[in-house]
Amino acid sequence: MKPIIITTAITGAVPKKQDNPAVPISPAEQIESTHAAYEAGSALVHIHVRDAQENPSSSPELFAAVQEGVKKHCPGMIIQFSTGGRGREASQRGASLYLKPDMASLTTGSVNFPRQIYENAPDFIETLCKEMLTYRIKPEIEVFDAAMLYNAVELVKRGLILEPLHVQFVMGVQNAIPVRRSLLEFLLSELKEISPTATWSALGMARHQLEVNRWCLELGGHTRT
Amino acid sequence: MKPIIITTAITGAVPKKQDNPAVPISPAEQIESTHAAYEAGSALVHIHVRDAQENPSSSPELFAAVQEGVKKHCPGMIIQFSTGGRGREASQRGASLYLKPDMASLTTGSVNFPRQIYENAPDFIETLCKEMLTYRIKPEIEVFDAAMLYNAVELVKRGLILEPLHVQFVMGVQNAIPVRRSLLEFLLSELKEISPTATWSALGMARHQLEVNRWCLELGGHTRT
Numbered sequence: 104m105k106p107i108i109i110t111t112a113i114t115g116a117v118p119k120k121q122d123n124p125a126v127p128i129s130p131a132e133q134i135e136s137t138h139a140a141y142e143a144g145s146a147l148v149h150i151h152v153r154d155a156q157e158n159p160s161s162s163p164e165l166f167a168a169v170q171e172g173v174k175k176h177c178p179g180m181i182i183q184f185s186t187g188g189r190g191r192e193a194s195q196r197g198a199s200l201y202l203k204p205d206m207a208s209l210t211t212g213s214v215n216f217p218r219q220i221y222e223n224a225p226d227f228i229e230t231l232c233k234e235m236l237t238y239r240i241k242p243e244i245e246v247f248d249a250a251m252l253y254n255a256v257e258l259v260k261r262g263l264i265l266e267p268l269h270v271q272f273v274m275g276v277q278n279a280i281p282v283r284r285s286l287l288e289f290l291l292s293e294l295k296e297i298s299p300t301a302t303w304s305a306l307g308m309a310r311h312q313l314e315v316n317r318w319c320l321e322l323g324g325h326t327r328t
Numbered sequence: 329m330k331p332i333i334i335t336t337a338i339t340g341a342v343p344k345k346q347d348n349p350a351v352p353i354s355p356a357e358q359i360e361s362t363h364a365a366y367e368a369g370s371a372l373v374h375i376h377v378r379d380a381q382e383n384p385s386s387s388p389e390l391f392a393a394v395q396e397g398v399k400k401h402c403p404g405m406i407i408q409f410s411t412g413g414r415g416r417e418a419s420q421r422g423a424s425l426y427l428k429p430d431m432a433s434l435t436t437g438s439v440n441f442p443r444q445i446y447e448n449a450p451d452f453i454e455t456l457c458k459e460m461l462t463y464r465i466k467p468e469i470e471v472f473d474a475a476m477l478y479n480a481v482e483l484v485k486r487g488l489i490l491e492p493l494h495v496q497f498v499m500g501v502q503n504a505i506p507v508r509r510s511l512l513e514f515l516l517s518e519l520k521e522i523s524p525t526a527t528w529s530a531l532g533m534a535r536h537q538l539e540v541n542r543w544c545l546e547l548g549g550h551t552r553t
């Protein structure tokens with residue numbers, strides 16, 4: 104059996120303390136949460152940071168603080184920064200890449216979210232790719248819809264992403280791809296054909312998390328908690 | 329063999345006279361082009377209109393002129409208005425629906441186009457659905473990416489679209505779904521499962537047009553020229 108990388112997303116873009124008092128918000132809280140996940144076997148941390156009002160932030164100071172703490176408390180853990188959009192200015196979403204995290208998320212297209220468009224215009228994606236090449240950051244391709252998978256392979260052909268690809272299928276965000284095993288299996292068969300060296304994982308929103316984790320194990324992917 | 333509806337898109341959103349002198353721009357030219365397609369057996373016309381500078385327009389006067397001419401020259405032909413986006417203000421894209429065309433296009437999500445985001449935010453889609461219900465216009469669901477198919481079925485569940493659905497798969501626009509038979513077959517198997525009464529057709533951009541038309545015939549769909 105090949106080793107499985109268990110990823111931890113300590114803080115997403117949405118929940119606040121009032122929704123869940125356990126959600127880690129400050130860098131110190133995020134570092135301690137990550138440490139606990141590391142002790143429990145997680146090998147990769149996906150980082151979103153929050154400002155003093157608990158809103159999603161792009162502040163390089165906050166990313167740097169969490170990065171430094173994780174490096175110290177969790178030696179060898181893979182650090183991945185989010186370049187995701189909710190509540191963040193497009194021009195700021197790549198502002199922390201100069202800190203050279205091991206990986207960063209990269210959404211290779213646009214799609215609807217529950218109430219707005221998750222905007223990743225072609226030139227914006229190209230800019231993030233170039234930054235990641237400059238700082239030797241491996242992108243995690245976030246696939247919220249099918250075209251994003253094919254777009255990632257086009258970016259490889261254009262020299263903007265290096266192989267092997269690592270793809271994360273994100274299922275169950277309202278208005279993006281739903282949680283359907285037939286769909287995951289299809290996307291995996293396409294991935295195998297268009298990028299045979301790729302690795303992948305998948306995640307299901309909220310109540311679908313465990314179900315999608317199980318599919319990942321059954322279908323040979325990595326998993327995220 | 330069931331009857332096949334051959335659709336004609338007389339004028340798209342992009343080419344101008346300088347690209348192709350044969351492209352019909354004025355209402356009179358569009359009506360005559362449609363008449364020729366009707367004589368050749370086309371049963372449905374998909375209408376974009378252009379202003380005096382040949383740019384995509386939302387003018388109800390232009391839509392009304394083409395609609396009136398087609399009704400007169402092509403009795404029984406199904407008239408479909410585009411609510412598509414390129415070069416048109418969102419607030420104007422549904423401005424001609426009060427003219428009660430038989431059908432109108434409806435893109436049930438957002439996706440990247442070659443250079444920009446094709447924006448169809450959730451509340452905008454909902455507004456178009458309500459207008460189409462009011463004027464008893466049947467939507468043609470334009471599927472540029474997989475999530476749009478599932479979104480259409482969600483809109484049915486919310487009472488915003490009436491069944492049976494008619495779906496158009498649009499393949500080969502750069503950054504949206506590519507021209508791949510495996511993908512079309514998968515989307516059709518999903519459609520059959522989530523909306524068994526749906527009808528469909530598919531179109532491939534430019535040089536892929538004939539190939540996708542052939543797939544449509546082989547897989548039991550309608551076709552567009």
Ligand SMILES: [Zn+2]
Nearest residue numbers: 134135138176
């Ligand atoms: Zn610690």
Ligand SMILES: [Zn+2]
Nearest residue numbers: 149151185187
């Ligand atoms: Zn994230």
Ligand SMILES: [Zn+2]
Nearest residue numbers: 359360363401
């Ligand atoms: Zn005529």
Ligand SMILES: [Zn+2]
Nearest residue numbers: 374376410412
């Ligand atoms: Zn059109």
